[in-house]
Amino acid sequence: GAVVSQHPSRVICKSGTSVKIECRSLDFQATTMFWYRQFPKQSLMLMATSNEGSKATYEQGVEKDKFLINHASLTLSTLTVTSAHPEDSSFYICSASSPGNGGTEAFFGQGTRLTVV
């Protein structure tokens, strides 16, 4: 299947700082990528839809000024957690759909475990 690479896999940052997470589609072009957040032992909650060349669309309850999404190219989307706080500590995962599979099968990045201290 298609490959989606996410970086970094783990990051620890201090409260008040910002952290950028990258999501790359390595062997296909992804016009749309999705960002999920997962708390321990819970499901994946969709945060936002990242659209290449346009603004991201955020799910209800997700602060767009806190979770900045940029999708500058067909192979890269970034999520920046601004002014991070301990409650932002979580597992963040991106996904992208490969057009070769009818545009519906989602391939996930490895995930990023963010710890804010």
Next chain:
Amino acid sequence: GENVEQHPSTLSVQEGDSAVIKCTYSDSASNYFPWYKQELGKRPQLIIDIRSNVGEKKDQRIAVTLNKTAKHFSLHITETQPEDSAVYFCAALNRDDKIIFGKGTRLHILP
């Protein structure tokens, strides 16, 4: 919006027995239903999927059934093995082309 309910939240089965996980969805426009397996700290992996134009799909020990009228779909794992222990998520593609996940089922295979 789409709401996906998944049951049970935890399931323990004896090795060799079958496991069944059930999900319901609310958006009648949903037409694609993937199932994911997630091991601790790792990314979800697609294990099987089904589209709304079929009622059942099988891949070796794994099968999925879909009842469009009742808006529910199920995952069946036969002859369970220790490596089947993981968290399983059902999901549905809603009318906005977003994948919405169920809450997950933690499957334990008992020796």
